[in-house]
Amino acid sequence: MPETTVPPRGPSLRDPRLDVFRGLCLVMIFINHVPGNAFERLTSRNFGFSDAAEAFVMMSGIAAGLAYSRDFATPGRIWAGLGRVWGRAWTLYLVHLTVTAWALACAAVVVLWLNNGQLFRENEFNVLFEQPVKVLLGVPLLTHQFGYTNILPLYAVLLLASPLVFWAGRRWPLVVLGLSFLLWAVAANWRLNLPRYPQSGGWFFDPFCWQVLFVVGLLTGMATKEGRRLVPIRPWLQWLTGGFLLFVLLWQRIPMVRETVFPLLGELYKMGAPWFLVAFDKTYETLPRLLHILALTYFISSFPALRQICGKAIFRPLEIMGRQALPVFALGTLLAIFLQGVKHVTGRDLVMDSLLLGLGLGLQFALAWVRMNWPRAAA
Numbered sequence: 001m002p003e004t005t006v007p008p009r010g011p012s013l014r015d016p017r018l019d020v021f022r023g024l025c026l027v028m029i030f031i032n033h034v035p036g037n038a039f040e041r042l043t044s045r046n047f048g049f050s051d052a053a054e055a056f057v058m059m060s061g062i063a064a065g066l067a068y069s070r071d072f073a074t075p076g077r078i079w080a081g082l083g084r085v086w087g088r089a090w091t092l093y094l095v096h097l098t099v100t101a102w103a104l105a106c107a108a109v110v111v112l113w114l115n116n117g118q119l120f121r122e123n124e125f126n127v128l129f130e131q132p133v134k135v136l137l138g139v140p141l142l143t144h145q146f147g148y149t150n151i152l153p154l155y156a157v158l159l160l161a162s163p164l165v166f167w168a169g170r171r172w173p174l175v176v177l178g179l180s181f182l183l184w185a186v187a188a189n190w191r192l193n194l195p196r197y198p199q200s201g202g203w204f205f206d207p208f209c210w211q212v213l214f215v216v217g218l219l220t221g222m223a224t225k226e227g228r229r230l231v232p233i234r235p236w237l238q239w240l241t242g243g244f245l246l247f248v249l250l251w252q253r254i255p256m257v258r259e260t261v262f263p264l265l266g267e268l269y270k271m272g273a274p275w276f277l278v279a280f281d282k283t284y285e286t287l288p289r290l291l292h293i294l295a296l297t298y299f300i301s302s303f304p305a306l307r308q309i310c311g312k313a314i315f316r317p318l319e320i321m322g323r324q325a326l327p328v329f330a331l332g333t334l335l336a337i338f339l340q341g342v343k344h345v346t347g348r349d350l351v352m353d354s355l356l357l358g359l360g361l362g363l364q365f366a367l368a369w370v371r372m373n374w375p376r377a378a379a
Contacts, residue, residue, distance in 0.1 A: 016310040022059045023318030026328050028052040033148045033336035037353040048248050049292035061214040065221015072166035092156040099149050099330050103337050110341030119341040123147030134198035143197035154205040158214040165218050173219055180215040188276035188284040209285040233302045241295040317365055324368035331367050335360040
């Protein structure tokens with residue numbers, strides 16, 4: 001479409017599916033970030049190869065595509081679009097630094113109030129005491145990221161690069177998609193990554209590999225903004241993705257299926273298949289995890305009735321949390337780190353887990369509700 005025919009920006013109705021599922025991801029991320037609780041067996045990672053992190057990055061890309069793509073398609077708004085996107089990346093960086101500082105404070109509270117220092121020996125906190133000066137340099141440079149705080153740096157880096165996708169994606173979406181998958185394959189095969197410091201190795205979420213989820217999300221959001229789907233609904237694709245999801249579910253829940261199929265992957269590797277095609281590595285978003293989240297996204301989004309279902313009042317709390325994803329994620333991260341320290345003292349206990357997680361989720365919902373309604377009330 002020539003730029004001169006692009007309509008001006010106007011109001012648009014939000015799709016409740018994006019907010020509801022993003023809120024659901026935040027709930028599952030919070031539960032998974034408190035290891036050893038009685039409810040983590042119910043989260044999505046127990047029923048598929050991917051988990052809530054993949055879904056969150058994918059939906060962040062979709063949300064960015066919906067929010068910013070029109071600026072890059074409207075004459076005279078490109079610089080405004082750059083300012084909005086990079087301004088958001090800067091906000092993410094500042095939130096990450098704030099969460100990092102408060103994460104250390106949460107761990108300190110556990111030490112002082114519960115007299116338990118185990119938390120400072122986990123989640124990369126121990127490096128602060130082993131090499132404090134280097135860590136103080138690594139934190140603002142994003143080369144040292146404490147455990148459970150490392151998804152915001154990934155998001156910020158991907159947003160910084162997104163204007164190129166917005167520009168090229170309007171003109172050559174299939175080329176952009178192909179190059180994104182090529183970068184993923186090259187980076188995964190040779191383990192290309194951004195460096196860590198003062199430790200060796202790379203980021204827990206390799207941006208060169210995880211970008212493929214974000215790019216697919218961006219292109220999906222861009223297409224949705226134009227009133228179309230990136231991948232059309234086809235019955236054969238619904239059957240294919242649904243069948244794959246069922247197979248993965250059986251793999252995860254039935255040991256006999258896993259024990260029968262898993263050795264075949266080993267044989268493929270011995271025959272020369274690249275390691276990232278047969279491994280289950282989260283850092284490099286290897287093929288089984290990637291295929292699962294792509295199949296799940298397509299299958300769920302291919303049923304229009306789900307939009308009406310997600311608009312029901314029963315899903316309103318998740319929708320509210322999803323609409324305020326950044327502050328909810330930040331608070332959830334801090335609460336999760338604090339609760340990790342608490343569980344070192346309390347151990348596994350169904351009643352205590354229910355109380356702690358329920359309180360944590362309640363606080364996150366309260367924050368989201370206040371963020372949505374306070375300005376309206378003040379007006």
